[in-house]
């Protein structure tokens with residue numbers, strides 16, 4: 001049955017999800033942080049991502065408050081939403097940045113983050129990326145294997161640069177979330193296994209260019225329970241004692257990763273009070289700066305994807321609503337069976353019945369919702385897909401040669417285009433239409 005296929009049950013009342021997103025319904029239809037979404041859809045067309053700076057700021061300050069009991073730095077996980085306008089909002093709040101590629105490093109610098117407030121994570125950083133990191137004098141570079149650490153040492157020596165290193169440990173803690181985004185248990189690709197950490201310390205001690213500044217972990221994404229943080233921190237504390245005993249005297253920070261879950265459906269998301277207790281109480285006595293790397297928590301609720309209903313059809317005993325957003329715009333439902341609330345931009349109080357909300361892409365897996373109770377919306381009406389601010393646009397693609405959606409940022413009652421819709425001709429402008437001409441044929445060496 002289609003409805004049963006979705007991982008999370010939908011709530012009958014989306015009120016709490018909408019409140020967290022700064023969404024209200026009034027005479028002008030659905031408004032986000034005071035701005036009618038219909039007016040944005042009229043001006044920009046659809047699909048269009050809309051983010052609220054007010055909501056992002058509110059989330060940042062709530063987390064900042066939860067961590068007030070320890071010296072800390074909130075490094076926004078740029079992978080979750082790398083739009084420069086969004087990055088600037090977070091930088092202005094005082095955030096640092098957490099990155100996983102050289103491309104993200106260039107973005108973070110372009111958005112104005114101070115290099116010393118940047119953490120570079122990632123399981124497979126290339127030599128060129130390590131070089132860029134070393135040249136940029138980042139807050140720390142989190143290594144994920146002994147070989148990567150050796151390579152970082154070589155790069156530091158070549159450049160004559162001092163590099164602050166974090167060892168991202170695999171704490172072997174299993175957090176309850178989708179298996180694709182669970183990253184802290186043993187037997188997966190992330191982190192240095194605990195029994196190799198002292199070897200890493202020895203490598204660092206032998207290279208005067210490397211300073212072991214941080215012990216790090218990241219447990220996974222969309223964690224709604226604080227218990228795994230407490231378990232992971234307990235393991236980090238043991239390792240920190242061991243690495244200090246092994247002579248790591250430059251250690252000044254501990255990085256507990258991101259992963260704080262948000263409310264998509266009935267689940268309330270992480271409880272900040274419980275998170276604070278799990279984090280602050282055990283870490284305070286260490287006297288280290290606590291780094292956190294949240295992405296989804298800061299921006300997930302702050303974004304919606306606007307889409308327009310194109311057609312309806314009844315087939316095989318089911319009703320379909322075909323919209324102009326697709327899996328290339330928002331991959332999460334197809335990839336993880338993730339559940340996103342979908343609401344009308346101009347509610348009309350109609351009866352609901354279950355439908356599959358699907359996009360125009362030529363894949364049966366191209367759906368945004370399955371068996372979802374929805375009002376009987378007509379072609380031309382707009383819908384808002386909630387909780388689309390994190391891992392939305394950044395995971396979008398040009399599949400089926402579709403230009404990626406426009407992005408808009410709401411601030412102080414006004415809205416601004418922070419990325420225009422992609423022009424389809426631009427997508428293939430650099431491709432060779434006649435690849436076998438003498439100038440374009442590659443020659444064997």
Ligand SMILES: Cc1ncc(COP(=O)(O)O)c(C=O)c1O
Pocket residue numbers: 077080098121122183218220221222257258259260293294295296297390
């Ligand atoms: C190393 C690291 N830090 C932070 C994050 C951000 O996670 P989230 O958006 O769930 O907070 C991720 C996400 O996969 C990650 O891999």
